[in-house]
Amino acid sequence: xxxxxxxxxxxxxxxELINQGNERGLHDLFEEIGNRDIIHLISHxxxxxxxxxxxxxxxxxxxDVMEDIxxxxxxxxxxxxxxxxxxxxxxxxxxxxxxxxxxxxVDENVEAILEEMEPDDAASARKLLSYDEDTxxxxxxxxxxxxxxDMTNAEVINELRRNADVYKDYPLKxxxxxxxKGTMSGVVNMQSLLLGKPEWKLGSIxxxxxxxxxxxxxxxELVEHFDEHxxxxxxxxDDNNALVGVLLRRDVREEETERLSREHLESQGIVGGEELRxxxxxxxxxxxxxxxxxxxxxxxxxxxxxxxxxxxxxxxIALAVFLPIISDMSGCSGNQAVAVSMRxxxxxxxxxxxxxxxxxxxxxxxxxxxxxxxxxxxxAAFLWKGNMYLxxxxxxxLMINTLLAVSLGGxxxxxxxxxxxxxxxASGPILTTITxxxxxxxxxxxxxxxLTQLGGI
Amino acid sequence: xxxxxxxxxxxxxxxELINQGNERGLHDLFEEIGNRDIIHLISHxxxxxxxxxxxxxxxxxxxDVMEDIxxxxxxxxxxxxxxxxxxxxxxxxxxxxxxxxxxxxVDENVEAILEEMEPDDAASARKLLSYDEDTxxxxxxxxxxxxxxDMTNAEVINELRRNADVYKDYPLKxxxxxxxKGTMSGVVNMQSLLLGKPEWKLGSIxxxxxxxxxxxxxxxELVEHFDEHxxxxxxxxDDNNALVGVLLRRDVREEETERLSREHLESQGIVGGEELRxxxxxxxxxxxxxxxxxxxxxxxxxxxxxxxxxxxxxxxIALAVFLPIISDMSGCSGNQAVAVSMRxxxxxxxxxxxxxxxxxxxxxxxxxxxxxxxxxxxxAAFLWKGNMYLxxxxxxxLMINTLLAVSLGGxxxxxxxxxxxxxxxASGPILTTITxxxxxxxxxxxxxxxLTQLGGI
Numbered sequence: 001x002x003x004x005x006x007x008x009x010x011x012x013x014x015x016e017l018i019n020q021g022n023e024r025g026l027h028d029l030f031e032e033i034g035n036r037d038i039i040h041l042i043s044h045x046x047x048x049x050x051x052x053x054x055x056x057x058x059x060x061x062x063x064d065v066m067e068d069i070x071x072x073x074x075x076x077x078x079x080x081x082x083x084x085x086x087x088x089x090x091x092x093x094x095x096x097x098x099x100x101x102x103x104x105x106v107d108e109n110v111e112a113i114l115e116e117m118e119p120d121d122a123a124s125a126r127k128l129l130s131y132d133e134d135t136x137x138x139x140x141x142x143x144x145x146x147x148x149x150d151m152t153n154a155e156v157i158n159e160l161r162r163n164a165d166v167y168k169d170y171p172l173k174x175x176x177x178x179x180x181k182g183t184m185s186g187v188v189n190m191q192s193l194l195l196g197k198p199e200w201k202l203g204s205i206x207x208x209x210x211x212x213x214x215x216x217x218x219x220x221e222l223v224e225h226f227d228e229h230x231x232x233x234x235x236x237x238d239d240n241n242a243l244v245g246v247l248l249r250r251d252v253r254e255e256e257t258e259r260l261s262r263e264h265l266e267s268q269g270i271v272g273g274e275e276l277r278x279x280x281x282x283x284x285x286x287x288x289x290x291x292x293x294x295x296x297x298x299x300x301x302x303x304x305x306x307x308x309x310x311x312x313x314x315x316x317i318a319l320a321v322f323l324p325i326i327s328d329m330s331g332c333s334g335n336q337a338v339a340v341s342m343r344x345x346x347x348x349x350x351x352x353x354x355x356x357x358x359x360x361x362x363x364x365x366x367x368x369x370x371x372x373x374x375x376x377x378x379x380a381a382f383l384w385k386g387n388m389y390l391x392x393x394x395x396x397x398l399m400i401n402t403l404l405a406v407s408l409g410g411x412x413x414x415x416x417x418x419x420x421x422x423x424x425x426a427s428g429p430i431l432t433t434i435t436x437x438x439x440x441x442x443x444x445x446x447x448x449x450x451l452t453q454l455g456g457i
Numbered sequence: 458x459x460x461x462x463x464x465x466x467x468x469x470x471x472x473e474l475i476n477q478g479n480e481r482g483l484h485d486l487f488e489e490i491g492n493r494d495i496i497h498l499i500s501h502x503x504x505x506x507x508x509x510x511x512x513x514x515x516x517x518x519x520x521d522v523m524e525d526i527x528x529x530x531x532x533x534x535x536x537x538x539x540x541x542x543x544x545x546x547x548x549x550x551x552x553x554x555x556x557x558x559x560x561x562x563v564d565e566n567v568e569a570i571l572e573e574m575e576p577d578d579a580a581s582a583r584k585l586l587s588y589d590e591d592t593x594x595x596x597x598x599x600x601x602x603x604x605x606x607d608m609t610n611a612e613v614i615n616e617l618r619r620n621a622d623v624y625k626d627y628p629l630k631x632x633x634x635x636x637x638k639g640t641m642s643g644v645v646n647m648q649s650l651l652l653g654k655p656e657w658k659l660g661s662i663x664x665x666x667x668x669x670x671x672x673x674x675x676x677x678e679l680v681e682h683f684d685e686h687x688x689x690x691x692x693x694x695d696d697n698n699a700l701v702g703v704l705l706r707r708d709v710r711e712e713e714t715e716r717l718s719r720e721h722l723e724s725q726g727i728v729g730g731e732e733l734r735x736x737x738x739x740x741x742x743x744x745x746x747x748x749x750x751x752x753x754x755x756x757x758x759x760x761x762x763x764x765x766x767x768x769x770x771x772x773x774i775a776l777a778v779f780l781p782i783i784s785d786m787s788g789c790s791g792n793q794a795v796a797v798s799m800r801x802x803x804x805x806x807x808x809x810x811x812x813x814x815x816x817x818x819x820x821x822x823x824x825x826x827x828x829x830x831x832x833x834x835x836x837a838a839f840l841w842k843g844n845m846y847l848x849x850x851x852x853x854x855l856m857i858n859t860l861l862a863v864s865l866g867g868x869x870x871x872x873x874x875x876x877x878x879x880x881x882x883a884s885g886p887i888l889t890t891i892t893x894x895x896x897x898x899x900x901x902x903x904x905x906x907x908l909t910q911l912g913g914i
Contacts, residue, residue, distance in 0.1 A: 007808070035684035036677075036805040043806040068684065070804060171687075191651060220493075227492035227525065230628075232689065253710045260714060261800065264721040268796035269789055275797050276806060277818040285825040288793050292826060295789050296833055299782045306778045307841070313777050320770050320777040321763045324893065325756045327781045328788075332726055332752050336745050339725035340732050343718065347527060348493040349500040349733060351464070361734040368742040369749060376753055384764070436781065 010041055018052045026053065027061055035068055042069050043278055050077045055085055063092035066101065072274050075104035078113075087116030090125075094169075095142040096251060099128035127244070136222055137215040139255055140236045140245035143170045149177035149185050149203030153196045172233040172246050177206040184235055184243040186210065212237045215244050219259075222252050263342065263424035269295070271425060298429055302327075302436035309444035316447050316454045318385055322377070322394045326443055329373060329398060330405040330435040337362050337409030338427045345417060352418035358410045366406030374399030389453040397442040405435040467498055475509045483510070484518055492525055499526050500735055507534045512542055520549035523558065529731050532561035535570075544573030547582075551626075552599040553708060556585035584701070593679055594672040596712055597693045597702030600627045606634040606642050606660030610653045629690040629703050634663040641692055641700040643667060669694045672701050676716075679709050720799065720881035726752070728882060755886055759784075759893035766901035773904050773911045775842055779834070779851045783900055786830060786855060787862040787892040794819050794866030795884045802874060809875035815867045823863030831856030846910040854899040862892040 010033060017025040030038065042050060042065070054062045054077060066074045066089060078086045078101065090098055090113060102110050102125060110129070114122040124142050131137030145167065147156050156175065160167060175188040186206025196205045212235045213225055225234070226249050233248040265274065269291040275284055306313065306323065313319055341358065344350040350358060378395020382388055408431055413423035416430075447454060467490060474482040487495065499507060499522070511519045511534060523531045523546060535543045535558065547555055547570060559567050559582060567586070571579040581599050588594030602624065604613050613632065617624060632645040643663025653662045669692045670682055682691070683706050690705040722731065726748040732741055763770065763780065770776055798815065801807040807815060835852020839845055866888055870880035873887075904911060 034681050036681050039805045040808065070806070073806075169687075191647060194648060194652060224491050224493050230626075249707065250710065253707065253714070257710070257714055257717060260717045260721070264717070264724070265796050265800060267721070267725070269793045270796050274800065277797065277801065277815065278806075281818075281821045281825070285822045288790070288822065289826055289829055291793075292786065292789060292830060293833070296782070296786055296830055299785050300834075300837055303778045303782050306781070307775075310774060310778070314774050317767060317771050317774070317777075318764075320774075320780065321760045321767070323777065324763070324781045324784045324897075325753070325760050327785065328756050328889070328893070329749065329753055331785075332749060333745070336726045336748075339722050339727050340734065343722060343731065344734065348496045349527070349530075349735075351497065358734065361738075364738045365742045365745065368738070369746055372746055373749060373753055376750070377757075380757055432785070436785075440781075 007037065007040055007044075010037060011044055014041060014045070014053065015049060018049060018056060021056055023056050023058060026057055030057075030061060030065065038065060038068050039070075043073065043276065047077070047080055051080050054081060054089065059085075059088040059092045062089040066090075067093055067097045070274065070276060071100055071104050073276055073278065074101050076279070079105060079109055083109075083112045083116050087113045091117050091121050095124065095128060095245075096139065098125055099138070102129055103133070131215065134219040134255070135215065136213045136217040136236050136247050137244065139219075139222070139251040140215075140247045141171060141251070142245050144172055144235075144246040145170060145175040146178055146243060147175060147202055149179055149201065149206060151202050152198065153193055153200050153202065153205070154198035156193060156202055157198075171248055174233070175202070175206075176235055176243055176246075177202045178243055182242045184210075184212065184237055184241055187235070210235070213247060214239070219252070219255060222247065223256065226252055260346075263346075266422065266424040267338075267342070267428055269428075295429055298433040299436070302433050302440065305437050305440040306444070309440075309448070312444045312448045312451070315451055316390075316457060318381075318390060318457045319394070319443060319447055322381065323440060323443060325377065326394065326398050326401060326439040327432075327436045329377075330401045330439050331432045333366070333369060333373070333402045334405035334409030334431045334435055335428065337365075337406045338413055338423075338431060341410050341413040342423060342427075345413060345423070350414070352414045355411050355414050355418075358414060359407050362406045362410035363403065366403040369406065370399040370402035373402055385457045387454065387457050389450045390457060393446040393450060393454070394443060397439060397446055400442055401435060401439040404438055405431065408434060464494065464497060464501075467494060468501055471498060471502070471510065472506060475506060475513060478513055480513050480515060483514055487514075487518060487522065495522060495525050496527075500530065500733070504534070504537055508537050511538060511546065516542075516545040516549045519546040523547075524550055524554045527731065527733060528557055528561050530733055530735065531558050533736070536562060536566055540566075540569045540573055544570045548574050548578050552581065552585060552702075553596065555582055556595070559586055560590065588672065591676040591712070592672065593670045593674045593693050593704050594701065596676075596679070596708040597672075597704045598628060598708070599702050601629055601692075601703040602627060602632040603635055603700060604632060604659055606636055606658065606663060608659050609655065610650055610657050610659065610662070611655035613650060613659055614655075628705055631690070632659070632663075633692055633700055633703075634659045635700055639699045641667075641669065641694055641698055644692070667692070670704060671696070676709070676712055679704065680713065683709055717803075720803075723879065723881040724795075724799070724885055726885075752886055755890040756893070759890050759897065762894050762897040763901070766897075766905070769901045769905045769908070772908055773847075773914060775838075775847060775914045776851070776900060776904055779838065780897060780900060782834065783851065783855050783858060783896040784889075784893045786834075787858045787896050788889045790823070790826060790830070790859045791862035791866030791888045791892055792885065794822075794863045795870055795880075795888060798867050798870040799880060799884075802870060802880070807871070809871045812868050812871050812875075815871060816864050819863045819867035820860065823860040826863065827856040827859030830859055842914045844911065844914050846907045847914060850903040850907060850911070851900060854896060854903055857899055858892060858896040861895055862888065865891060 013029060017029065045053065090101065114125060173190055175193065176184060177186040177188060179185045185203065186208045187210045188202060188206045192205045211229055213222060215236050215238045233246050235243055236245040236247050238244050271291050272287050275287065374395040377398050378391035381394045382391035412427045412431055416423040416426055470486060474486065502510065547558065571582060585599065630647055632650065633641060634643040634645060636642045642660065643665045644667045645659060645663045649662045668686055670679060672693050672695045690703050692700055693702040693704050695701050728748050729744050732744065831852040834855050835848035838851045839848035869888055870884045873880040873883055
């Protein structure tokens with residue numbers, strides 16, 4: 001956790017260095033402080049200070065910082081910078097971070113930035129941008145060692161030495177050999193290269209049996225790939241077996257973490273990507289409202305059940321106290337089941353078609369918890385008004401509604417997933433609308449059946 | 458996604474092979490199918506079949522499968538196996554998976570299993586178990602290459618060749634040199650080892666400036682470490698600089714993913730660890746109830762506000778329709794803010810002490826969204842009953858309560874975290890209890906102030 005005074009001091013120093021335009025000083029300071037301090041610092045500068053900072057820093061340093069901070073924030077800063085400076089920074093970023101960042105920008109800015117970049121860099125960035133984010137192509141790096149297989153060991157070693165500066169940042173220390181047509185022909189270990197005779201051809205020491213993935217392989221297949229193969233990275237080939245990139249274990253892991261965060265945010269009603277509080281207030285409000293406004297309509301729909309039975313409520317006003325409790329508790333029980341289903345789907349112990357089995361496993365839990373919660377609230381109702389029938393009405397309504405909520409909560413995510421709808425986003429609102437309606441309906445219907453015994457409480 | 462018929466076929470084949478006691482057949486089948494199929498398969502066998510399967514498989518194969526399936530499930534199976542067989546399997550697991558699994562078992566079973574293991578293995582497992590899960594010691598591996606620095610290159614290479622079979626599974630291809638007292642003295646690259654003269658001592662080719670972490674370093678420090686240093690793994694030293702393990706980047710990443718999942722489950726009311734539907738019904742029901750029963754009490758507390766103002770409700774029964782809406786919508790708005798705060802805390806753009814700044818940033822969003830939602834519900838109320846005052850009462854109540862909910866939702870996680878309380882677990886219930894109470898109070902108080910204008914709707 002950043003230390004309060006320390007962070008305050010860092011911020012003041014940075015602002016001073018920015019005002020001085022002191023590139024060297026900023027470079028040294030960023031070398032010194034930790035990654036979490038950097039993230040914290042950047043989010044505490046205002047936009048003008050952020051833009052000045054990234055303009056003063058060398059493109060290399062600026063790229064390093066850009067890679068550390070959240071993508072949405074980096075995108076906002078980039079959009080406020082001069083195109084030439086933005087392009088210089090983006091050119092220095094690792095290919096996969098570069099693609100992620102460009103994806104966050106509006107299209108005309110992407111075009112303007114790509115036009116400022118070196119044609120080779122721009123072409124490679126365009127290539128990555130053309131892939132879906134959840135494919136191997138969308139997650140891969142384009143920094144890797146590749147040489148033609150008719151080069152000699154000596155030539156390759158020479159080439160490696162000459163470009164040591166660029167190559168030292170390459171994440172995977174394996175060499176890929178390609179033939180004249182660009183088709184991947186083998187993999188060479190650094191060790192074999194160093195131990196082999198200088199005049200040997202790369203093709204003669206490369207392992208021609210190697211594991212690769214296809215550029216269009218999907219996230220779930222890639223997770224499985226890395227579960228089965230214990231390596232650090234794997235070559236990515238296109239449909240003609242031409243080498244197009246390298247996919248690292250950590251690229252897939254990062255995507256996994258991002259998915260988990262996104263699912264969690266969506267299930268709590270933060271839709272359309274990550275929200276940072278440094279984003280403009282109106283954008284934040286609008287994005288949250290898009291979900292809230294659907295929700296309030298669903299709520300009104302559910303509440304219409306109460307409106308429809310208003311006469312019963314007039315006779316037994318005490319019920320009004322229990323309606324929000326029944327609504328909230330059914331939502332809670334149902335959401336527990338949703339969370340377990342989401343988890344089981346993501347680790348793969350359950351498949352969407354197993355709706356019936358899951359329903360059965362949830363129903364038993366729903367029955368037990370429904371009984372307990374129903375008894376609790378029934379007892380509370382009885383103790384409050386001294387009327388047993390009130391206890392029976394609200395207790396049995398909550399009991400049945402808990403069973404329903406848990407059954408629905410367990411199965412809705414599977415059904416949505418089966419239909420290709422994002423379960424993280426839609427499960428909650430669908431669940432609570434149905435359980436609210438049913439909860440209100442059950443309570444008021446049971447009450448109407450016992451109106452004489454309930455009379456006037 | 459597992460193919461339906463395929464999975465059904467796999468399951469049938471496995472059961473048949475289990476009944477035949479066909480180790481070879483099971484081995485071949487598990488070699489062939491993918492990791493997700495294995496996870497899915499195991500969770501679809503009953504306990505007896507699971508235990509039989511793991512008893513028939515060789516300890517090596519059984520350990521591989523154990524490493525793939527969820528820990529809680531692995532623990533349940535191990536607890537139902539014979540101690541000798543369980544110990545044989547656990548001995549074959551990677552040290553960090555081993556420790557994670559042992560941690561899930563009840564203490565007397567851990568003791569029984571450790572007593573069955575080779576004394577060396579048991580001692581190493583005990584060592585790992587002694588660390589907290591969120592320290593470097595609790596996440597590290599104990600499989601790594603370590604040699605005394607007075608050994609010659611030839612001796613080391615010889616040793617590596619002789620144990621190639623064990624060493625090939627070691628995740629980090631670096632050699633650690635220690636001195637006579639066990640203190641870490643340097644790091645050697647495989648390349649330097651192979652390129653050096655056979656008679657050179659390890660100490661002469663080792664890099665004596667190396668990066669390490671302390672065995673008690675906490676998760677957050679370790680995340681920061683790997684953010685700053687782009688390496689695959691790092692030696693873990695105890696307070697005397699003795700080498701005790703190696704921490705891999707992926708160990709920290711895995712912990713991060715687990716934390717995210719746990720936080721998400723907790724925020725939805727799944728407490729006390731992961732739940733799988735294969736766990737006994739009563740345990741699942743009890744764990745979910747522990748959270749629900751707190752929630753129902755909080756709900757009753759909130760609803761007591763309605764009970765207290767029951768006379769107002771009797772006069773304006775239409776309000777009963779709006780109380781659940783106001784309660785639910787305030788909860789939704791507040792939970793959005795909770796989710797953003799949890800995310801900002803986890804990526805480090807905000808620190809717990811910045812409560813005021815976050816409140817300010819949330820208040821503006823709360824004001825806008827409160828206005829919109831208040832107008833919506835106010836308009837709906839007006840259109841329904843044709844009474845403007847009803848619209849004013851419920852509209853302004855939801856408006857103010859949204860502002861409150863968003864303010865609380867943004868700040869509660871920071872405050873809880875500041876006090877060292879788990880915000881994922883407690884934020885939701887605290888938030889909704891307060892917003893429910895305030896929502897009911899505002900609606901009914903505003904109504905009491907306009908009783909004459911509202912009369913009889």
